[in-house]
Amino acid sequence: MPSTKGITLVSTLVFTFIVIILVTISTLTSLSNRRNAQDALRTSQAQFAAEAGLERAVARLWHQVLASAASPSVSAYAAELNRMGLTNGATIASLFGEPQSLGDGSSFVVRVSRQDGTITNPDAVILTLTSTGTLADGSTRRLRQVFRVERAFFPFDYALLTNNAECIFCHLDVKSMDALRGPPTSDPSTWWRRAKVGVLESLIMRDNEEAGVVHGSLVTRGTITQQSSGRIGPSNRYRTTMNPGDTRIRSTTLISATPADCTIPSSCTIPQNLYYNYPDSNNLSAFGNRFPDGELPDSFPLPIPDTNNNRLIDDAEWNAEVSSSLAGTNQSYSAGSITAAMRINPSGSIAWPGGSSVLTQTSADLGQSPSNVILDGSVTPISLSGTVFINGDVVIRGRVRGNGTILARGNVYVMGDLTYDCGTGSTLAACDYSNPSRLPQLHLIAGGNTVVGDYMTIHSGSLTLLNMLSTNYNQPPISFCRANPTNTACALRRTPNLPLTEITNFNRRELRRYLSDNTYRPRFYTFGEDVVYFSPGCSHQPQQYKDYNTIAAGAKVSFCQGDRELSAIKLTENQVSSILARAVRYEVTSSTFNNAVLKNLWASSMNARGTGALRTDGLLYSANAIFGLAHRKYPMGGRWDLRGALVAADTGILVPGPGDGTAGLTIYHDDRLRPRLPGGQQAQAQLRRGVWEVVGQ
Incomplete structure (x- = not known):
């Protein structure tokens, strides 16, 4: 039998060995943790120094530069950067010269490079900063951050x-x-x-x-x-x-x-x-370098930047907005989708889809190829999220849910009530407008024109409601009525309706601007034909068809103060050639949805509704004109209730009211509706700092 003393000795030795191993491991771990903690502390201290450099750069490159600039505009800010030596494409290796020491013995050096412009905002000033924090023992941490100085987004605080x-x-x-x-x-x-x-x-x-x-x-x-x-x-x-x-x-x-x-x-x-x-x-x-009562833009803010200043949305401008939205890089328009009863590029007999043909589409579906679309929320509410670009004309009515933007490259025709719905699923529910924070949000934007109501019908008080809903009394083009003065639609008043009158008035104004400045590019509106007509004399009221002028040698253009003529110019051949070569044209009628089609769609909407004001919810925003007409004889009684806002370069709208002295067009301003469009002029409102990233120890 083995000696118990030997066993005890062996056990003691094994235990002692294990203890030594554990103590060694513990000591090594403690040393490693201490070393790691010291490394982490040094890294954190170096990072704090680098972050201090970024913060100091904000004071130097933003507040101090802006304070020294000639004005608070982006261009003046860029000019001040030029003056200090940071021109476009240049790099300053050390913004503050020698390394800047901090109280704990650490220091930082900030490198800054400038490269201006983006696809969607060519005026942007983009600064890339690299801040290196260094400790006394040589430990370093390097951070990179991008500063973007851009025009402020336009403040849509106007009804x-x-x-x-x-x-x-x-x-x-x-x-x-x-x-x-x-x-x-x-x-x-x-x-x-x-x-x-x-x-x-x-x-x-x-x-x-x-x-x-x-x-x-x-x-x-x-x-x-x-x-x-x-x-x-x-x-x-x-x-x-x-x-x-x-x-x-x-x-x-x-x-x-x-x-x-x-x-x-x-x-x-x-x-x-x-x-x-x-x-x-x-x-x-x-x-005090501030607007007295909020910003009023220097010029009308466009929904899509006109980078070549030709007053059109060119393919390159349109495609840049659509592509950047789909890629998630567009600052103004986040990618989205729309679910609705819709018809895309319809042909033949065109009618509202009602509750059929419910589709879900995105900008990739509707924005990249020609797409003329009918959107009908009368049975199934239109559901919108984000931005959907539509490369064509849009006809719309019905209920809307969600929060988003429909941006049509062409015209937008609101052919019936367009209101918010606060139900869920298949259940429709009216909204509580006394609490706007819970309402949907619709931004309805036209790169062409926006038309609301019955702009098609001739202007005649003798028509019955039945006649007003008939295509027989649609407004013909001026050339047609000149050639066919006895035609029923031309002979009743012998003058055009209000939208066509407004078109000719706006065209007269554009001619006057060109004649005052021959570098100006006029924008003309046409109605159902490729001929530009403008109002004779100075009257703003409808004139006889035979009296309207075309842009031709010898045509008289009046300069006016109200209806009073101040002077006049007769166009020369050279002026006519120059005007027609420079001008752009926007057609109010649609090749897909002609006036007969739109009248039938409008009549369908009117026959399905009760009495009361025409209702529109959301922001109506046109890069060019908004035309609207609400006749007293319709069930709406000459009234239009807009709960949102109205933004357009030109507004030609008549809503006469019921004739008892009460309002016709009532705009209830919904100040939530503010699309993020680069249109502001205040540089200090738009310093955007990207998230910093670690680029080196």
């Missing part, structure tokens, strides 16, 4: 924004969506946000007739002219509910506006209800 407004102020009422909660009382919680209307070039008002109400401020940079007399200034029947100095609407009591002329800066130091001569971005020094 109505336009270059030129004609007729729209007749029977207009503009207010915040707060009005749908009820009238303001003595309780401040019931006061409405003030609405804003912006006019960049010209506004024509009727002299002694109903001239609209804005529950807020009218901001103008161009002229306000009274139509008949030609007097400068608003109609004596234009009203507001905002007292100067107020920031909210406290009462619905109508008062006359108090003009504030911003050529005298002290006149515009408090909120006003009517601004004249509102400054542009190059004339803000007298206002």
Whole structure:
């Protein structure tokens, strides 16, 4: 039998050996952890130093440069970078010269390179910064970050924004969506946000007739002219509910506006209800380099940038927006989809799809090839998410759910009510408009024109509702009525309807601009033919078909103040050749959805609805014109209720109301509807810092 002492000795030795191994492992682990902790600490300290470099660069490259710039514009910011030696394509190896020491013994060096422009924003200034943090023992950490200085996204805080407004102020009422909660009382919680209307070039008002109400401020940079007399200034029947100095609407009591002329800066130091001569971005020094009451753009903001300034959406411009959206790199339009009853490139007998042909489509489906689309939400609501580009014309009606943008390259025709739906699944439900935060959001954008209502019917009070829904009384082109004066649709009034009248008025204005500046590229509207007509003389009212002018040698172009002629020019052969060579044309009618097709679609919508105002929810935004007409004899009774906003270069809209003195077009401004379009002029509003990344130890 083995000795117990030997066994005990062996066991003791084995145990001692195990203990030694464990102690050794523990010691080595502790040393490794300590070393790793020290390395991590040094890395963190070096990273903090590198981050300090990035923060110091913000102060140097943003705040200090902007403070030294001639103005707060992107171009002035870029010029100041040039002055300090950071030109486009250049690199500064050490922004601050010698390594910048920090209090703990660490330091940083910042390298900056500049490369301007992107596909969607060629004016952007892009700075790539590499900040290297270094400790006293030589440990380093290198971070890279991209700074983008761009024009601010255009602030869509206007219920109505336009270059030129004609007729729209007749029977207009503009207010915040707060009005749908009820009238303001003595309780401040019931006061409405003030609405804003912006006019960049010209506004024509009727002299002694109903001239609209804005529950807020009218901001103008161009002229306000009274139509008949030609007097400068608003109609004596234009009203507001905002007292100067107020920031909210406290009462619905109508008062006359108090003009504030911003050529005298002290006149515009408090909120006003009517601004004249509102400054542009190059004339803000007298206002502390800030707009007196929010930004009014220097020029009309386009939904798709016109990079070659030809006033058209070229293939390259369109494809760049669609491709970058699909790739997820478009700052303005995130990729999305639409599910709706739709017909794509229909032919033959064209009708609303109703509840059939429900499809889900994206910009890849509708934006990359010619696509003329009918969207019908009358049975199944249109479901929208993100942005869907449509490379053609769009006809739309019905209910809408979701949050997104429909951007048509061509024209948009709203041929019936277009409202939000707050149901789920197959259950339809009306929305609570007193709580806008829970409403869907629709941005309906046209690269061409937007047309709402029955712009097709001739303008004649003698027509019955049945006749007005018949294609027999559609408005023919001017050339047709000149050649066929006894035709039924031409002979009733012998003058064109309001949309065609507005087209000829806008064309006259474009001719005047060209004749004042022969570098200007005029934009003309046509109606059902390839002939450009413009209004004779200075009248803004419909004229006899035979009196309208075409662009030809000897044609007289009047320069006007309201309906009063100031001077006139007769076109020469050289001027005609130059005008026609430079001009672009936008056709209001559609080759796919001609006026007969649209009238039948409109009649179908009208026959299926009850009485009440035409309803439209969302932002209506046209790169060119918005034309609208709501006859009194329809079930809508000459009324249009728009809950959103209206933005267009030209607005030719007549909604006369029921004739009892109440408003025709009521705009309830939904200030949530703000597409992210690069259109602002304030550089400091748009420093965008990318997420920094580690690029080296």
